[in-house]
Amino acid sequence: MTPIIQALADYTKWGLARWHTPGHKGRMSLPYLLPEFDVTEVRDLTPKSVGEDVIRQSEDLMAESFGALRTRYSVQGATLPIMAAILATASPKSRVVVDRIAHQSVHSALILGNLEPVWAYSLLGPGGYPLPVDDKDRARLIMTTHPEAVIVTNPTYEGLSYSLTETQKVCRELHIALIVDEAHGTHFAGHKGFPESALGQGADLVCHGAHKTEPSLTQSGLLHIHPKVMPQLVARVGEVWDMLATSSPSYLLLASLDYLQSIRHQDSYHQEWMSLAERMRAIWTTCENDGLFILQNWWERQEKGLADPAKLTVIGDGSRLFDAIKPFGVEEKSDPLGISLIVTPKDDLSILMQALKQCPRTVFKPQSRRFWPRARQNLLPYRAWHAEREWVPVLSAVDRIAARPVIPYPPGIPIVVPGEVIDRDVILWLEENREWYRRGTGDLKGVERAFEGLFPGKGEEGLWVVKDRVS
Numbered sequence: 001m002t003p004i005i006q007a008l009a010d011y012t013k014w015g016l017a018r019w020h021t022p023g024h025k026g027r028m029s030l031p032y033l034l035p036e037f038d039v040t041e042v043r044d045l046t047p048k049s050v051g052e053d054v055i056r057q058s059e060d061l062m063a064e065s066f067g068a069l070r071t072r073y074s075v076q077g078a079t080l081p082i083m084a085a086i087l088a089t090a091s092p093k094s095r096v097v098v099d100r101i102a103h104q105s106v107h108s109a110l111i112l113g114n115l116e117p118v119w120a121y122s123l124l125g126p127g128g129y130p131l132p133v134d135d136k137d138r139a140r141l142i143m144t145t146h147p148e149a150v151i152v153t154n155p156t157y158e159g160l161s162y163s164l165t166e167t168q169k170v171c172r173e174l175h176i177a178l179i180v181d182e183a184h185g186t187h188f189a190g191h192k193g194f195p196e197s198a199l200g201q202g203a204d205l206v207c208h209g210a211h212k213t214e215p216s217l218t219q220s221g222l223l224h225i226h227p228k229v230m231p232q233l234v235a236r237v238g239e240v241w242d243m244l245a246t247s248s249p250s251y252l253l254l255a256s257l258d259y260l261q262s263i264r265h266q267d268s269y270h271q272e273w274m275s276l277a278e279r280m281r282a283i284w285t286t287c288e289n290d291g292l293f294i295l296q297n298w299w300e301r302q303e304k305g306l307a308d309p310a311k312l313t314v315i316g317d318g319s320r321l322f323d324a325i326k327p328f329g330v331e332e333k334s335d336p337l338g339i340s341l342i343v344t345p346k347d348d349l350s351i352l353m354q355a356l357k358q359c360p361r362t363v364f365k366p367q368s369r370r371f372w373p374r375a376r377q378n379l380l381p382y383r384a385w386h387a388e389r390e391w392v393p394v395l396s397a398v399d400r401i402a403a404r405p406v407i408p409y410p411p412g413i414p415i416v417v418p419g420e421v422i423d424r425d426v427i428l429w430l431e432e433n434r435e436w437y438r439r440g441t442g443d444l445k446g447v448e449r450a451f452e453g454l455f456p457g458k459g460e461e462g463l464w465v466v467k468d469r470v471s
C-alpha cells in the first residue's frame, strides 16, 4: 500500500484549478525537476563555510534581485527563517514585541528562546479576519516597553498589508531589531501593483515562504538581511541557522529557488505579476458589483494599494461558498465566514470567474462578537510549556492556564498560546468552530482526547492545562 501516493493520484485526477500554494499551480514545466538532480551535498555541490560555492552564488543573485545584503535559501519553508531570525536577535528572558496574530512558527520560537512576548493586538475585520496591526499602535508599544526585538506579521494570511513606517523608525532610533514575517508576500518586491515589501521599508530581517505564491517548490523559503544590519547580527543569524537547518538539504528545492532568482532578473516575470495585479483588481470590482463581498477590495478602500491582488477572500456563508467553488477548484483556506483563494500568474482567470459566478450572494452582516479570542497572558509561554500539566475536558478548562497551544490550521494563528488563560471566549470559539476546522482543508491542533498509555483514548475531547491552578 502507498496511501500518500494514492491520495496524490486521486487529488490530481480531476484536474481542478488550484487556488492554493505552491505558486506554480502544477501548471508549469519545471526544468530542474529531474530524478538525477535529487542529491544533497556532494563534490562541487558541497557548501563551503569559507569561499564560494554554488548555493552562495545563487543566494547572492537572489539578494541582488531583492536589494538585500544577504539572502539565505531555506528548505524548511518560512519556518526556518522565522525561527533563526528570532533566536538570533533576542536573548533568553528578554522582552519582544510580537503581533499576536503571528503564525505558530513565531510562537514556537518564543518558547524555544524563553522570550517574554508583549503582544501587539490587531482589530478584526469583516468576516472576523484579523487585520494587520496598526503601525502607530505598535510603535507606541515599542517605545514604552523597549524590547530586544520586534516581530511583525505583514501581510496577513489574506494578504492585507499595512505600512511599517513608524515601527521601522522607532526600531532604528532605539537600535531594536525589526523582523518581518512576510511569508505571504515574496512576490511584493520589484514590481508595481503590490504592497511595498518589508525590505523596501527598511526591516532588518525579512522571512519569505517563497513557495506560497512563487513558482518554487513546496517548502522553499528565504531569509533576507537588510544592507544596514550590523555585521555581528549577520554572523549570529548564520550561526543559529546552522543549528536549526537540516544537514541534507534537497537540491531539488534549492534548484527551484535558483530558478526563481533567474526569472526575477527577467522583465517578463515582473510583467506577469503586474498584469495579474491589474486583472485581479478588476475582478474584485466586478464581483462586488455583482453582489459578492471581497475582503481585499474592502481593505483597498480603507488603505489604498495595501491589499495583495494575489489573494481573494469572499465573505459570506463559508459552507455554501465552499460547496459553490468545489466543482471548479480547490481553495487555500475555508472559514465559517468565508473562503480564501491564492491566485498567481499561472492561474486561468476564466475558470476563477466561472466559480465566482456560482458563489451565493449572501447579505453580509458583520459579527457583533469578536471572532479571534484575546486571552490574558498569565505565565510566560516557556514556563507554561515546561510546567506540570494535566488534560481536562474542554468545558472544564475555563479559567485554567493553557499548557499547549490550540491552533486552527490554516491559518496557523493560535486561538490560545501556552500561558494564556482559557477564558469563555476561547471555549465559545471552540464550541462553534471545532468541527469546521476539521473538515476539508483544515485541522485543529491541541484539542485532544484523553490519553490512554501512549495513544489518544476514546471519548471526550479536552485541552492540556497547567496543573497548578495558582499562577
Ligand SMILES: Cc1ncc(COP(=O)(O)O)c(C=O)c1O
Pocket (backbone or CB within 6 Å): 076, 077, 078, 079, 080, 082, 102, 103, 105, 153, 156, 157, 181, 183, 184, 209, 219, 221, 411, 412
Ligand atoms: C504568516 C505565516 N508565517 C509563516 C508561515 C510558515 O510558512 P512555511 O509553511 O513556509 O514554513 C505561514 C504558513 O502558513 C504563515 O501563514
